[in-house]
Amino acid sequence: MSTFSAYGMGPQGFLVNRPLNEYEREQHLNVKKSASEQVLYDLSLIKFNSTFVECVDKWYSMRGFVAMVGGALSVIALGMQGLLLYLAFSEKLSVVELLGFPFFFVFLWFVAKFLLSDAFTYTHYPIRLNRQNRRVYAFRRDGSILKAGWDEVYWTIYNTKLGMGGGDLNVMGHLLEKDGVTIKESIALSLVDAGEPGRQNLLQFFEFFRRYMEEGPGPVLDALKPVPLIMLPGIDHQKESWFFGWEHLTGGMKGLPLLQILFQPFLLPISLFRWIVMRTSKIPMWPQWVEDECAVAPDDPWVRDGRHRA
Structure with a gap:
C-alpha cells in the first residue's frame, strides 16, 4: 500500500x-x-x-498559500460553529440539525492540520x-x-x-x-x-x-x-522580511509585468500569510x-x- x-x-x-x-x-x-x-x-x-x-x-516558493487556504477555511468552520451554537441556544435547531456539530468539529480539525502544515514548522x-x-x-x-x-x-x-x-x-x-x-x-x-x-x-x-x-x-x-x-x-x-516574501512570490511571474500587477490582489494576501508562516x-x-x-x-x-x- x-x-x-x-x-x-x-x-x-x-x-x-x-x-x-x-x-x-x-x-x-x-x-x-x-x-x-x-x-x-x-x-x-x-x-x-x-x-x-x-x-x-x-x-519554499509556495509558503503562505497553504496557510492562507487553511486560515480561510478555519474562519468558515468557526463561523458555522458559532452560528449553530447561536441557533441551538435560541431553540431554533432540531435534534437532527444539532448533529452538524460533530461534522464541523471534524472539518475544523482537518483545516487546522492543513494550516499547521505550513505555519509553526x-x-x-x-x-x-x-x-x-x-x-x-x-x-x-x-x-x-x-x-x-x-x-x-x-x-x-x-x-x-x-x-x-x-x-x-x-x-x-x-x-x-x-x-x-x-x-x-x-x-x-x-x-x-x-x-x-x-x-x-x-x-x-x-x-x-x-x-x-x-x-x-x-x-x-x-x-x-x-x-x-x-x-x-x-x-x-x-x-525573510515581508518585502522579500512578496518580491519572491511576484518574481514567479518574471517577464510578465502585466500579470504581476493583475495578480496582486491574490499575491498580497499570500505574502501576508507567508510572513506569518515565517514568523511562527x-x-x-x-x-x-x-x-x-x-x-x-x-x-x-x-x-x-x-x-x-x-
Whole structure:
C-alpha cells in the first residue's frame, strides 16, 4: 500500500512505497550525462562553495498559500460553529440539525492540520549536495536528516498529474529499495514548471547541480555566464522580511509585468500569510555531524552566500 513520507510540506508529503511510474522511468536523469547545454538555478541557492551547494526545496516558493487556504477555511468552520451554537441556544435547531456539530468539529480539525502544515514548522527545508564526499543531505519535516549517496539517488522529472493531461513538473530524487523499483523516500528540488518548455527548464535546472557535482564550482559558474549568481538573503540564519516574501512570490511571474500587477490582489494576501508562516516557524539548523562532514576551507575562493545578492 502506498503511504506518504515525512519529507516536504503538507499533511501528506510525497507518495512513497510505490513503484516508479512510466513517466519517471522515461525521464530518468543520469548524473554522468549532461542533461542540457545550459544551466539554470532559479534563485534557489542558500550557500555555494567548493565543498557543497545548498538550496531550498520544492515547497519554499509556495509558503503562505497553504496557510492562507487553511486560515480561510478555519474562519468558515468557526463561523458555522458559532452560528449553530447561536441557533441551538435560541431553540431554533432540531435534534437532527444539532448533529452538524460533530461534522464541523471534524472539518475544523482537518483545516487546522492543513494550516499547521505550513505555519509553526520550519522556514524552509534545505537540501545540501556535497561534491567532496558525494553525499546528499536533506532536512526532513520532522527535523531529522536524510543522508544518501549522490550516485544512489534516482533523479527524474515527476509529473503531478500523470495520466490526466497537463500537470506540474519538478525534479525529484528518489531513494529506491533493493529491487531498484520501489520508492522508499523522495526529495524535490525547488523549481516547478509545466509543459515541454517547463521540462526543458527543469533539465537546465538539474544540470546546474549535476555539473557542480561532477565538474566543480568553476565550470558551473562559467556555464551560467553572463547571468549573475544571486543568492537567497541569508535565510539560513535570519527570517525573510515581508518585502522579500512578496518580491519572491511576484518574481514567479518574471517577464510578465502585466500579470504581476493583475495578480496582486491574490499575491498580497499570500505574502501576508507567508510572513506569518515565517514568523511562527523555526530556522532549520544542520546538526554538527553534517557541518563536520561539509567543512569549508577558510580560504575557499568559491564561497557565495546571502552576502552575495548581485
